[in-house]
Amino acid sequence: MSVTVLGIRHHGPGSARAVEAALAELDPDLVLVEGPAEGDAALAHTGSLTPPVALTVYARDEPRDAAFWPFAEFSPEWRALLHGAATGVPVRFIDLPFGLSLALRRQEQAEAAARAVDADAEAGGPDGAGSRSADPPGASSPGDAAGGDGAGGAGGEGEPAHLVEDDPLGWLARAAGHDDPERFWEDLVEHRRLARAGPGEPGRDGALELFAAVANAMTELRDEAGPGDRVSPTRVEHRRREEMREAHMRLEIRRAGSGADAAARIAVVCGAWHVPALTGAVGRMSATADQRTLRGVRAVRTDTTWVPWTHARLAAESGYGAGVASPGWYHHLWTSRDQATTRWVTRVAGLLRAADLPASSASVIETVRLAEALAAVRERAVPGLTELNDAVLAGLCGGDPVPLAVVREQLVVGRVLGAVGEDVPTVPLAADLARLQRRLRLRPGADDQKIRLDLRKDVDRERGQLLRRLRLLDVPWGTPAATSGTGTFAEAWTLRWEPEFSVAVVAAARYGSTVADAATAVITERTEAAADLPAVTALLEAAVLAGLPTAMAVVAAGLERRAAGTGDVAHLMAALAPLARIHRYGDVRATDTTGVAALAESLMVRICAGLPPACVSLDDDAADAMAAAIDSADGAFRLIADPEHVERWHVAVRAAADIHGGNSLVNGRCTRILSDAGDIDQAEVALRLDRALSAAGVAPADAARWLEGFLGSTGSVLARDPRMLGLVDAWLASLTADAFTVVLAPLRRVFAAFTAPERRMIAERAGSGLPRPAGGGTGPTTPTGGPAAGGPGGPGGPAAGGPAAWDADRVALVLPVVASLLTIPGLERTATHE
Template identity: 45%
Template sequence: MSVHLFGVRHHGPGCARSLAAALAALAPDCILVEGPPEADALAPFAGHAELVPPVALLLYAPADPQRAVFYPFAEYSPEWQALRHAAEYGTELRFCDLPQAYRFALRAADDKKDDDIHDDPLRWLAQAAGYGDTETWWDHLVEQRGDSLDLFAAIAEMMTALRNEAGPPSDDVEIKREAWMRTAIRQAVKEGRERIAVVCGAWHVPALATLPSAKSDADLLKGLAKEKIAATWVPWTHGRLTFASGYGAGVTAPGWYRHLWRHRERAGLHWLTEVATLLRKHDLDASSAHVIEAARLADTLAALRDRPRAGLDELMEAVRAVFCYDSDAPLRLIRRELLIDEALGTVPDDVPAVPLAQDVAAQQKRLRMPVRADMTELDLDLRQPAHLEKSVLLHRLALLGVPWGRQQSVRGRTGTFHEQWQLAWAPEFAVDLIAASRWGATLDSAATALAADRAAQAHTLPELTRLMETILLADLRAAVDPLMARIQEVGTLTPDLGLLLAALPSLVNVLRYGSARNVDTQALGSVVDGLLARACIALPYGLRGVADDAAAALLGQIIAADQAVRLLQDETHAAAWFDALEAGATSDLSHPLLAGRCGRILTEQGRWDSGRAARQLALRCSPTVPPLVTAHWLEGFLQGSGALLAHSDPLWNIVNGWLLAQPDHVFTELLPLLRRTVATFSAPERRELGQRAAQAGGTLAHAAPATAVDPVRARRVLPILHTLFGTQSLQEAIDGE
């Protein structure tokens, strides 16, 4: 019987290569891997052709799926190589870390920080070796090597010395973890295993090399609280490998490590070749001469630093000097495409998963929407059934809190029949789907149940109308009628003008989308009619007695409601709306900010001509009106556009005269408000207004600039002009000058 300890870095290509060779030489009959024992039944899937890393073991509490932890694996992870070896040779493999069933209960303690040496125990050795960080030191010392068993003996000796210097760990969770690992080793020995291979983090090797009494470890593990845990495989990404999870490991350059794993000793030259290929793909200057020069520079830097071969630091410095001409833009491209090299793993369909996740995966496969980690664009024409189904899938996922797609604004396309999305799958969505599975086993049923719950919990019209828009986009037809009744009920009891106005845009959008999605919204039209009628009645009175902060909020609601009324394209609604706006604009009791905006809308829509607008402005700028009230009215009337003021002489003269008539102290008081208004104008509008103000009386002259006349050259053309015009006095007139 023999126990062999293989201390590794959890995502290290050098460790993985050495471990693969060591396992092949040892031919163990039992492999213990640092990881969650709850996933033992999932280990054989490592031999499945469709389980392609990067992947992760997901462990979660079924009662609260948001409490979850991931154990990620790359193809160059030593643990993955152990899993693959066990699957290939039929070797029994078990995970030997402290079960997450206990660790979930200890999570608060697990997050505790220890002293410096326990936070990063290798940092001391890296600094002693003359390296600025642990990553570079470990990369040069271990990851670029492939020494098989000799490497692990050296790691064990190094960690033993380091732990003797650091002293025993004070973290209670770490103590319990190592006690559980020793217990797992004893169990394998008790079962009569002849060659036991233990794959664990290098830091744990000294604690497992000598086994104390079984009773001492049992005492450490006595009385631990336990929770029910479920596990599954999920796709992972290279970008997420930079995060610490599960066994608390992450790497800064997963793309480089995959490159090391695949190309070994010639990794540097292959890396520079890929850099050149990437830059040329993006129309940047890169040639074979650049590759040769960069390789020579990287090797020279490594020699100067007394390192066996060029590592990532030397290669990136050479790339910057040779390829990038001191520009950061190519470096950012290289970091994103090569250092990270974003990739998403795959998981076979027969891996255990909740029914909701299986339903989503089936729909993604049926609709030919591959799951990818990088950002992709998706253009949808909703008149095509397949495109409409894709849109429904994305909207339903978004409703459930899985934002796989982010909808982009569309201009100049086919209006309501066109949608544009950006898709990017994140591994955390697996947890979100598990959490959402409490609403239903299929995407349709889960989204419908969640929408019904939100409708029951909502108490304001804007919440309900936004939800109506959402369920229509998600094609949740079973939720439409109950939500319609809820909107009718709440709308009848809503007297607040702001809530009535805020509800209109979403309802109008629902009516607009109805034709594109083949949903009958006739009943909703009557709801819109009733809400708009109540809003028109309430508007003139709702503008009165409003505080400044409330007026600012109501201003945005009026603007949005006005746009919604225009989208309706109903003359009856438009007439009632404009009548309500005119009543609010002409009332002295209305808040001046809101009255000004009402006047602006009426002017823009042709309900007021320039003369009517000028008369209203003159009333607001009269000496009897407090200057602050006038300034608020101007803000509402002009906010967002200075075109009315720039192109109307009557309006300009009234505003200009009012400003010139203000005493210095009043003008100083009004200046912040005026500047806030002018700041909403476009740059050309501000420039034109400034030029107009610089002219005497505010009149902007458009005459061409004067050009100096050369009298000598001018006299040369006089005979020709005399002949053309038949005048005898032209020359005399010029001579007289």
């Protein structure tokens, strides 16, 4: 048996070319690839895949417990799979089964949870210092599965890690006198293959020698580090998992070379770090020792499939342990085997032109020359990405790094999304989703795709329903976006497909075999588990928007039961808003809203009867919640627009506004609702405002809360009515320093919510002079509400309504700053306050 181990760097185009050349030279009988052993069954579908794709293995009992093994067109492992498919040579995965890795992780999590419980007990409870939480099941990331075990698995742009196994590339680079591991490997492998390949030369020369050199380097690293230094002593779980992986790979190699169907020539493609553990009498460990290493863990049952992947998820910055810094650049190196520099700069110029940025042909030529000159100065065989970025920044971007950031996102990293064939096995729910995507012409993509739907059209309505059903299944392929205009028939969405959505679809398959059935089951389950009435009405709205009539009936029944047993008026008001939207806009979606209208009418009657008593004896937190609920209910009443119910609502709101000793915030909010509805005129509004601010015994804090409730988030009342603004201005001017400190925070909160034009109009009115209230209505007060010395109504103060004693010189110092902040022309020339 002849075994040749090819140590590669995951997702390296130079390694991929070397693997192609080595396999062509070796002509093996069997190819073994580092990958989960469960993936062998999925290899039959290699021919129907368009990379980037990922082999996905997930637990049958919890599909969200999944791991991914990504493959790009330039991945060495992918070239090995294609070699087997093209030549008929068998290919097998030999890495540790994910079922064993998952079982080991669950065991570690259980042990960690037990330790946390013990620590909590010692610390005196779950809030003690020893409280910790284990990672949740299903927290695996793509990097957990593939691991950064190849040459440069964790390599990158920073300082090499302290431990050899954490960053073998970093250690090799430092030993060779390089401070950048990524650039060191590119010069050594990726660009070296390009430099040696000339016209008529396939670039195969030296492939096996290259792998031999990599094996020698990794052997020296592992021998020099020693078994105690290869991993941190605190990372016992990681050490155990790595030992199990290498033991399993050795056992698989032995099995491939023994028995009746033993292979004579075996090629093994794996991460370079593992080469020393697999070479020389199939590693240093005996078969008995390897079997002993794998004992004691019972594998979790798993299933396997292929899912589309993206270049962005291959990037190291995405958190993928075996990721590369620039997958889009590596894809370019793979596809552009000649004139890579010229082709790259041409692509950059095309991207800049598409963004309406200048990129002339002359600039392209000069940029290519500059990149080649930089490579020569830096003693590189061919320009690398660093040289190209520097040349593009100078030659095409004019020194502006902003366009270069766009180049990085779209070209250096890339936005390519792979595809899988229809013959790839999957769950019925995923098959139904694929059928709907084809029928509705919604194609998944890695880029943001903005669409606008006209709900009057059947196909657009079905598209919106599909996107909403998927969101119910925790597959947020589409994100609702704001639409311009006042029509109710339009929806805007932003679509972006993420690879994890494929696993989420598999996880949702337990709810049903079609998207509609699964979404209905989810709403039914959530209805039964809903804690309050607003949650149920939100589910009813979701069912209507998603076009799920069966779910609507279930939620409506649950809503009736909960509404009958709910006496909390705030909950009833919060629940009314979704019903109002359904009642008003359901016709656009051809939805029968008869039952919803009856429910809404029942809630409106109960709300009007219960609002005044519910507004009595509220503390500040309860008042905040009540004011928000009243706002929501007011919008719902106006949306339904039934005159009888609206009149009844205004009667209830007036009663709440007139509660003596009620919370000031709620009283102010109710007054504003009555004012906006025209139920009370401006004179009465001014009277109520003056009473709330200046009545005897009113504390400044209560006055500020009333004003906060009255103004809400809009300053239009103060901006358009000088009388109202004058009352507020006089009240503020009358406050003592201590009282002003008390009201400052709520007033800042209120005025910060105003729009810039509203603040500007208020400032302009204040600067041009405001009417003062007649008589002694508003005077300085103490924080407890009494008259203050030195103010109107207090000893030693000026007459009510008289001019305030301003220091003109001090005012002149701050006016330029105020004028700049409020953008009021001429204010800086004003030195007195009217």
